[in-house]
Amino acid sequence: MMLERLYADVSPEVAAILDRALEGRELEHAEGLRLLATAGADFQAFCRAADVARTQDNGDDVSFVVCRNINFTNVCYVGCSFCGFARHRDEEDSYDRTIEQILEKCRDAVARGATEVCIQGGIDPQKDHKDYRDILVGIKAEFPDLHIHAYSPEEIDHGHQKSGMPLGEYLGWLVDAGLGTMPGTAAEILDDEVRKVLAPNKLMTARWREIVTTAHQVGLRSTATIMYGHIEQPRHIVAHLKLIREIQKETGGFTEFVPLGFIHEKNALGHVNIEGHGPSAADDLKLIALSRLMLRPHIRNIQMSWVKMGPKLAQMAIQSGANDMGGTLMEESISRESGADHGENLPAEEMRRLIREMGRTPIERSTSYEILRRFDDPANDPPSLEPGEERDLAGPRRFRNERGLARVPIHQIQL
Numbered sequence: 546m547m548l549e550r551l552y553a554d555v556s557p558e559v560a561a562i563l564d565r566a567l568e569g570r571e572l573e574h575a576e577g578l579r580l581l582a583t584a585g586a587d588f589q590a591f592c593r594a595a596d597v598a599r600t601q602d603n604g605d606d607v608s609f610v611v612c613r614n615i616n617f618t619n620v621c622y623v624g625c626s627f628c629g630f631a632r633h634r635d636e637e638d639s640y641d642r643t644i645e646q647i648l649e650k651c652r653d654a655v656a657r658g659a660t661e662v663c664i665q666g667g668i669d670p671q672k673d674h675k676d677y678r679d680i681l682v683g684i685k686a687e688f689p690d691l692h693i694h695a696y697s698p699e700e701i702d703h704g705h706q707k708s709g710m711p712l713g714e715y716l717g718w719l720v721d722a723g724l725g726t727m728p729g730t731a732a733e734i735l736d737d738e739v740r741k742v743l744a745p746n747k748l749m750t751a752r753w754r755e756i757v758t759t760a761h762q763v764g765l766r767s768t769a770t771i772m773y774g775h776i777e778q779p780r781h782i783v784a785h786l787k788l789i790r791e792i793q794k795e796t797g798g799f800t801e802f803v804p805l806g807f808i809h810e811k812n813a814l815g816h817v818n819i820e821g822h823g824p825s826a827a828d829d830l831k832l833i834a835l836s837r838l839m840l841r842p843h844i845r846n847i848q849m850s851w852v853k854m855g856p857k858l859a860q861m862a863i864q865s866g867a868n869d870m871g872g873t874l875m876e877e878s879i880s881r882e883s884g885a886d887h888g889e890n891l892p893a894e895e896m897r898r899l900i901r902e903m904g905r906t907p908i909e910r911s912t913s914y915e916i917l918r919r920f921d922d923p924a925n926d927p928p929s930l931e932p933g934e935e936r937d938l939a940g941p942r943r944f945r946n947e948r949g950l951a952r953v954p955i956h957q958i959q960l
């Protein structure tokens with residue numbers, strides 16, 4: 546009876562929208578807007594409905610991928626207002642990694658169990674299509690089984706323009722060299738009204754769509770993303786989700802959708818943003834929940850970003866519609882240099898712990914969501930840290946002893 550009273554506080558309008566979503570019907574623009582405006586009992590019911598939808602879509606499995614981010618250059622002149630990563634070539638801390646340096650990072654990643662490397666960089670006008678291909682060829686020569694998830698649509702746009710090839714041919718040329726999937730980043734908000742303020746020199750909505758749909762047509766799957774919590778209005782968020790849904794109905798090429806909260810601390814946009822802060826915890830959970838309810842049944846995988854949210858809020862996202870924790874990353878520069886402070890490395894054992902604490906089953910997956918390992922029983926888990934293992938210890942829940950090396954995760958210390 547008490548529970549009935551709790552749910553009696555949910556407004557009939559919101560209850561009807563959530564019912565429709567749970568019946569598997571597509572939500573309309575006005576319904577998405579109404580859900581973004583929820584508060585109190587309506588907001589709680591919204592998150593709960595998204596959690597139920599996640600169970601319907603994926604059961605209680607929550608996945609992650611063991612991967613390493615590699616940013617091969619931070620030289621970029623595009624000038625996006627939200628970016629704290631880019632440097633001009635003459636700046637002291639600009640860098641441009643050689644193929645050998647990239648391979649060294651791949652070796653380290655593979656030694657630490659990575660099945661994927663995610664490769665992205667700034668848009669360096671001195672680089673061309675051959676530079677992008679050379680990285681793929683170099684990695685595949687040494688690691689033929691390592692999945693390469695690389696090059697945002699902005700980078701594809703740059704390489705394509707330099708190549709002089711038709712777009713489909715250019716993408717196929719990269720696939721032949723070893724490109725496995727493409728990050729659906731550089732999406733921010735897919736509305737030119739917003740893009741012209743955020744990043745006027747970046748590719749516009751039609752070009753992002755052209756690159757992504759052409760990629761899907763040549764068999765190159767991609768993720769899809771949104772960056773929210775800056776100057777956009779709720780209508781832009783809902784329209785963005787509808788566009789992603791439309792593309793997925795057309796191509797079926799998206800592997801997952803990833804809401805990315807704006808990090809405001811160290812970039813130009815954060816300083817002029819009138820609110821003076823990025824998204825709230827409620828905003829983060831609403832984006833996860835709305836993505837689940839608006840994109841189903843066409844996109845089954847909703848990923849949260851632990852880098853942006855932090856591990857604790859990521860756990861709440863698991864209860865608000867997300868079924869994927871993303872990658873272990875091992876190294877992360879783009880969010881960190883905009884001010885994110887949740888670490889660069891979330892090891893697999895931490896992923897498993899966070900997932901289990903929320904009552905779900907951890908799954909290690911491939912980039913394209915094949916199940917690689919199920920971790921049904923903690924007793925069968927691999928050891929947390931193997932003897933002689935050298936890890937990047939910048940991640941959360943690590944400590945450094947006097948000799949500068951941590952060997953034991955804090956949660957394993959018996960008090």
Ligand code: SF4
Pocket residue numbers: 621622623624625628629630631666667668699744
């Ligand atoms: S977001 Fe990407 S394209 Fe924009 S300035 Fe930063 S590195 Fe360059």
